[in-house]
Amino acid sequence: MLSTIGGFAAKIFGSSNERRVKGFRSRVEEINALEDELKGLTDDELRARTALFRQQLADGTVTLDDLLVPAFATVREGAKRALGMRHFDVQLIGGMVLHEGKIAEMKTGEGKTLVATLPVYLNALTGKGVHVVTVNDYLAQRDAEWMGKVYEFLGLTVGNIVHGLDDEERKTAYGCDVTYATNNELGFDYLRDNMKMDREEMVQRGHFYAIVDEVDSILIDEARTPLIISGPLEDRAELYQAVDDIIPKLVAEDFELDEKQRQVSLTETGNERVEQMLAEKGLMTGSLYDIENVTLVHHINSALKAHKLFQRDRDYIVKGGEVVIIDEFTGRMMPGRRYSEGLHQALEAKERVEIQPENQTLASITFQNYFRLYDKLAGMTGTASTEASEFLDIYGLDVVEIPTNVGVQRADEDDEIYRTAGEKYAAIVQTIADCCRRGQPILVGTVSIEKSEQLSELLKDKKYVQELGRKALAQADKLNGAKEQEYKNYLTEIGNYLVNAAAQAKGNASPIPHKVLNARYHEQEAGIVAQAGAPGAVTIATNMAGRGTDIQLGGNVDASVKDWVAAEREQGRAPDDAAIAAKRKELQALIAEQKTKALEAGGLYVLATERHESRRIDNQLRGRSGRQGDPGRSKFYLSLEDDLMRIFGSNRMDSVLKTLGLQEGEAITHPWMNKSLEMAQKKVEARNFDIRKQILKYDDVMNDQRKVIFDQRLDIMGEEDVSEIVKELRQQLVSELVRRYIPETAYAEQWNTAGLREAINGVFGLDLPIEDWANEEGIADQEIAERIQKEVDAKAERKAAELGDANFRQIEKMVVLQTLDHLWREHLVTLEHLRQVIGFRAYGQRDPLNEYKSEAFVLFEAMLANLREAVTGQLMHIELASPDSDFMQPVELPEMHASHVDPFSGMDELAMADAAIEGGARAQFDESGERRPPLQTRRAAGDFDPADPATWGRVARNAPCPCGSGKKFKHCHGRE
Known part of the structure; x- marks a missing residue:
């Protein structure tokens, strides 16, 4: 009944979407009214409007919304002159929707690329930089060159971020008024920026406004997997081997094996047995499931899978001293592929071959959390309405359907x-x-590349095509009724066409x-x-x-x-x-x-x-x-x-x-079949949405912590002198140590002054008479803390004088940043391991998400405590052999590998991009048809001369210098 009333109301008043679109019509008429006036301006006069708009914004006399009508009219005229393209009225509406921070759903062929120029120009007038996000490098480069003609005609600068650029090129591109880039490159640049040691080295300058092209593909499909920057982890071969020695000693009642689901887990007796063996080896104290042992649990689970789920010569083989994975579908070896999360190392320990270093996540972020950094976000696509609830729930984005210029x-x-x-x-x-x-x-x-190839093979198969044609002709011969004559003619024509096509295909030519x-x-x-x-x-x-x-x-x-x-x-x-x-x-x-x-x-x-x-x-x-x-x-x-x-x-x-x-x-x-299938699809969509939403809830916990760490890093990088921050860390550490050994509620005779003395000596390198102080009549814990603090501050001043005040300030900054990065990376690994095992809490009738939030907070607090102790301890003990020591040199980022797995193909998109660059597949054509060189030029071996930089082509700044010095290019011939 309600749906009937709703449908009746929509017929009278229009749908809510129609009413929203109608609300933009008045401003479209205002823009159209300015068209004749702007036609009469010269190119210079039209371009001068950009400077006028910017000045008005800077003076605060107008807002962006006030400038919408004149700015849109200016862009329309600029596009007519620069591209010979005029925005339709519905495109103006699409631009307004994008400016408001919504998703414009526009059908294929309605000119979304041109629509984006309207809100991009308007928002770029602020000088804060606008990002236009595309799904691949080709579109980023094509659209930047194509639509860039409009922006440059109107006096704006345009940049383009694609795979293979170095930091200087990226910084220049981000400094432009308009920057075209792929979602992967934007996310990775954000992560890399927050690993830099100097604010000047950061390439991005903020997140003001972004328009995401193919928004459903990027914010929903590709958002299933996070962006990850990883690097080699320190060697843990001994730990893998020690854990591997334990697993064969387990008996059947120590673990539960589910081969169908390919899962294995310890039973209660198994837990007790493992805890006992780990304690005997000195690998742990307390319970296996204490929070500080979460990484050890991860290693136990990996070793358990390696022994109980994975069989040699079925799941993998050992060849040439390496564990090589066997593809479960094709039975072929997959050299170079490795299991993640330490499983491959566990298999190497099991087979007693050399254990290769495990990759560690240095930084990661989901697209959901990256794009929520923007002050204003908008998107455009041909298909968004079916996912409107997810866009609103996750990103706060409304979907507005823009009518087509001509009816479908x-x-x-x-x-x-x-x-x-x-x-x-x-x-x-x-x-x-x-x-x-x-x-x-x-x-x-x-639905897949394999299915495409399968169909292609059928079209190429002459025998199949010929046989299909004969079947059609045979079927046609059986039809004799008058009602069937039309279908008979169709089958006869198709049959003859297929038979002739197969007969005429010569050599390897395809019949179709x-x-x-x-x-x-x-x-x-x-x-x-x-x-x-x-x-x-x-x-x-x-x-x-x-x-x-x-x-x-x-x-x-x-x-x-x-x-x-x-x-x-x-x-x-x-x-x-x-x-x-x-x-x-x-x-x-x-x-x-x-x-x-x-x-x-x-x-x-x-x-x-x-x-x-x-x-x-x-x-x-x-x-x-x-x-x-x-x-x-x-x-x-x-x-x-x-x-x-x-x-x-x-x-x-x-x-x-x-x-x-x-x-x-x-x-x-039958139409009923269509409806049944759509209902099935809706169920799958709802399930997938719930999965993505649940994953995001867990990532939000890490994201809150990520924001704190990244903001703290920015503050530190922005300060020339961080001595006040270091002093505060020292004071907090002294207070913590005093509270630990001299609790506020304890009597004097219960004080552990010997332990406090040992701790102060270990961290600060000071042997203080704390026991003597404690024996003084009427002394309080607060006074002991003040005396310790005074001695610690005095040593810090002596250390600064000894090393030189300027040097010591630089050292303080480097130590704080390096230590923060190191502990954050370890924290990420611990959180990954915690995430894998937290689901078991559900068996104890506890909500895994709440448990994860609680334990992640405890781990974060522990990380900050470790930061205070590690920073203070290093600074109190640091000695410089000479001013030219390695510590005073610019800090290099660790070896990094960026990856983002395509959720449909399972392939690493960044590895694909590298392969494309290496193969020269990214060459582009300019307007005259001239082929541009690949993004990363590789000279032929015969032309290359280590002594002649002119033969090197373009060299990435972090690559080894081609001269053979062993230094990075930026520290050798690439030094400015």
Whole structure:
């Protein structure tokens, strides 16, 4: 009843989204009213408006909201002159939504890239820097160059952050008014900045305003896994071996093994036995599950898994003195791959081979917590409404659907569901062949790279294609009724087409020509997508492919010109501007003709080979068709063997379809099936949201502590003199030691003055007559503390005088920062280990999250106490052999490896980027088609001369100097 009333009200008053969009219309009219006035300005006069706006903001006479109308009108005029593109009214609305810090949902082809120029320009007027976030390096570079023409025309500076830049280049890019960057690079730069020793070395300058392109991909899909910077851990081989000696001594009742779930854990008797053996070895005191032993528990669990769950020659082999993992699906060896969290080291200890150092997390952050650093955050995508609740709950972002400039003409057909995957693929190949025959471009979406390759192999298989054609012809012969004549004609045409295609394919040629997108190299991907609208083009893509580039019916003129110029250059010819202009005109006519053919064939056909767990991913694929009012079709082909169907009870459905007499090759199609599948997807989406939300709750605990540490580091780096901070640490430490050995409530005869004397001597290097002081009549603990403090301060002053006041101030700063970093890294490891075992608290009817919060707080307090003692102890004992000692040299960051695992492919995106750079796959083309050098130029071995820096190409600042000195480049030939 309520839904009926709601629907009736929406018809009268419009939906809430429609009402919000309507609220922007008045300002659109104001912007349009300024258009004629701005047309009459010269380029210099238009550019001068930027300086005027900035001055008004600096004077405080206007706010950003006050400038929205004139600024947007200025950008629209600037885009017309710099790019020949004029913002539509709906694009102006999209820009307003982004300026307000919301998500603008705009359909594919509606020009989101151009929309962003409006709020970016407006917010960049503050001079605080605006970040535009993209999903890959290619888009960051493309958009910075493309839209940068508008910003530079209007007097703003534009920077671009991609993989492979050094710190100076990054700092310059972040210093620009507008910076384009990938989400990975932004996050890693933030983490790296908070490991620097000097504020001047930091590359980022704050987090004022960010617009996230493909916001659903970045803030939801990629946010499943955190960004991690790791480095080698100190050698713990002896500990792994000591723990490994214990495990074989356990008996069956000491542990519980669940092979199905691949889990193993100690029983109560097992705990007692392990505690006893660890105590005998001197590895622990107290209980195994005391908070200070949480890392030891981690090592025990790893060793237990290595012995009880992992079998040699099944899960791994030992080859050449190394433990090599065996892929459980293919049975192949995977050299170079290692299990994480110390499991690989436990296997090495078990097999008595050399134990390689474990990698330690030096810093990590989730995208959720990184992007919540921004004062204002906005996003744009074609598909956000299905995840609106998550955006609001996690990021505080509202989703506003922006109407299309021209109505959507795409026909979304009901799903076709087949019994088996073989029948489904046969129907898919037939449909692809039909599109090729009629000249209709088709985009085939798959859920994984493997499925793309599988379909590609079918299209290349001449025997399969020929057999499929014969089956279609045989099926057509059986149809004789008048009602079946149309379907008979269709099968006959398809059958003949397939048989002829297989017969005409010579050599290795594919009977059905097609392109498969490789999601690793985004530039190649974009080039393929740009031409996927040509008549009869067949493009197979995974869900992650084809982002950021429109599929234009007929083809893409700019991409075609670049391809032609590149081909000419490879042939040794260098076309001039006139030749390029003539070719462009020729290609424009050809593509216009091809567009007419594609339109007559029905526009772009989007065919999906499976339903994804998320409706949003399905909608992304579907949205590739129907661009800017073009006609199009979309259909999903499913089978009961698909993952989603199998999970949601396809066995029962299979038996029902058999009973109903569904024949081979026949499909079931009904709107009810679509609704049932959508309900299944909603359940999966809700479950995944709950998982992400739960993970975030745990990360929030670490994030609160991370903020405290990073803020403290910033304060310390910003101070020339940290002596007051060091003095406060000394005073707090003295008070703690006195309270520990002389409790306030204890009588004088209960004081442990000998222990206090020993502790003061150990930490401060002072042998004080504390026992004598304690024997003085009427002396209080407070007075003893004051005397100790006086002696400690006096020694600190002597140490400063001995080393030189300026030197000592520098040493204090270095010691505080280095010690803080070291203890923070150890704390991160401890928290990781705690997170892995805290779930067991649920068996004791205790909430694991609350337990984690409580214990993490205790560990954090312990870390701060260790900081006070470690800093004070080092400064009280430090001696410098000479002013040129290593301690006075600039501190190098530890060896680091950045990683972010793609949640769909399981591959490390940063490793993929490195491989792309090494392979030269990132070369770009400029407007004239000239190929730019790769981001990281590698000279050919024959051209390289260690004595001639001119032959080195570009060298990363932290790389070894090519001259062979053994120093880092920045401390050798790279020194300014």
